[in-house]
Each structure stands twice: as structure tokens, then as C-alpha cells.
Amino acid sequence: MSTNIRIQRVCQYCGTTFTAKTTTTAYCSHKCNSRAYKEKVKEKKIEKSNKETLEVKVKPIEVLKAKEFLTVKEVASLLNCSVRSAYYYIETGKIKAVNLGQRVTRVRRVDIDKLFESTEAQPEEKKEQHFELSECYTISETLEKFSISEKALYEVIKRNKIPKIKQGKFSYIPKSIIESVLS
Ligand SMILES: [Zn+2]
Numbered sequence: 510m511s512t513n514i515r516i517q518r519v520c521q522y523c524g525t526t527f528t529a530k531t532t533t534t535a536y537c538s539h540k541c542n543s544r545a546y547k548e549k550v551k552e553k554k555i556e557k558s559n560k561e562t563l564e565v566k567v568k569p570i571e572v573l574k575a576k577e578f579l580t581v582k583e584v585a586s587l588l589n590c591s592v593r594s595a596y597y598y599i600e601t602g603k604i605k606a607v608n609l610g611q612r613v614t615r616v617r618r619v620d621i622d623k624l625f626e627s628t629e630a631q632p633e634e635k636k637e638q639h640f641e642l643s644e645c646y647t648i649s650e651t652l653e654k655f656s657i658s659e660k661a662l663y664e665v666i667k668r669n670k671i672p673k674i675k676q677g678k679f680s681y682i683p684k685s686i687i688e689s690v691l692s
Pocket residue numbers: 520521522523524525536537538541
């Protein structure tokens with residue numbers, strides 16, 4: 510059966526609407542196709558370079574990992590947070606520390622490891638939670654309700670490991686969770 514179906518698609522490179530012959534055509538023209546390809550190659554190169562940079566940066570961390578007792582500054586670099594935050598975690602008891610004297614606070618590295626053992630278990634629990642779509646906001650509803658930018662919202666979702674429920678082309682976020690985080 511040959512039908513002359515004209516499919517309207519949006520070019521993934523330049524964003525213009527074009528008439529496609531198949532439902533999988535991604536680009537409006539050969540030009541956009543090759544430009545997109547070139548960009549992908551470039552991105553891969555950047556990614557590779559970033560990875561190499563990270564490996565160089567990671568080495569001092571390896572040294573810290575070998576230490577049994579850490580200073581607060583070392584804790585901060587190991588956790589990739591500020592020294593101030595590290596002190597805050599210690600003060601609030603999130604990180605166990607011993608105060609040996611003024612400015613001599615030491616943290617056992619194993620206690621830092623334990624910290625992750627307990628947080629690693631968390632996403633598992635969250636996975637088991639089930640949310641009805643009626644208990645959720647869409648992304649745009651959330652943006653409107655809390656008047657934040659999309660970028661900020663995704664940052665919040667990522668940082669708080671908020672579950673996203675994908676349904677068709679929409680993503681849903683549980684109302685109760687986003688409300689407790691953003692209110
Ligand atoms: Zn195009």
C-alpha cells in the first residue's frame with residue numbers, strides 16, 4: 510500500500526518544521542544532518558578531554574582515600590563540598606568527628622565511607638514508592654506553582670533525588686515531595 514502521507518517534523522538541528530517522508534527523519538536537510546553529526550563528534554572529543562582532566566584531578570583524592578584520619582579540609586575535598594559545609598555536617602552529627610583540640614578535628618575515613626553506604630540505600634527505597642499521577646505535578650505546573658526556572662527545578666530534582674514519573678511526553682513529580690523541598 511503506498512500512500513502519500515506527509516509528516517510534519519521538527520528538525521533536531523535547526524528547529525524548523527519540515528515535511529518528512531518517514532516518521533524517523535530527524536533533520537530537515539542534508540546540511541543539518543552533517544552539522545549535527547559534526548557537533549556530536551565534537552561533543553565526544555570534549556567529553557574525552559573532560560574525562561582526562563577528571564582523572565588528573567582524582568589522583569589527590571586517591572591519596573586522601575589512603576589516609577585513615579582526615580582533617581576537615583580533607584573531608585571537604587573528599588566530599589567535594591566547602592570546608593564550611595563539612596563543619597556543618599560535623600556540627601549536625603551527619604559526620605562523626607573527634608575534636609582533639611582547638612582546630613584539631615579529625616574524621617575517620619571509614620566514617621565517610623559509611624556515610625555513603627547509608628545514602629546508597631536511599632534510592633532503592635524511593636524506587637519502591639508508587640505515585641498516582643493525580644498526586645503529581647507536571648514539570649510546567651511545578652514551574653508555574655513555585656515560579657522557578659526550569660534549570661533550577663532540574664537542579665532541585667537532581668540534588669534531592671526526586672523521582673520523576675515519565676508518562677508519554679510528560680514528566681510528573683510527586684506533589685508531596687516537591688512541596689516539602691520547595692516550600
Ligand atoms: Zn534543519
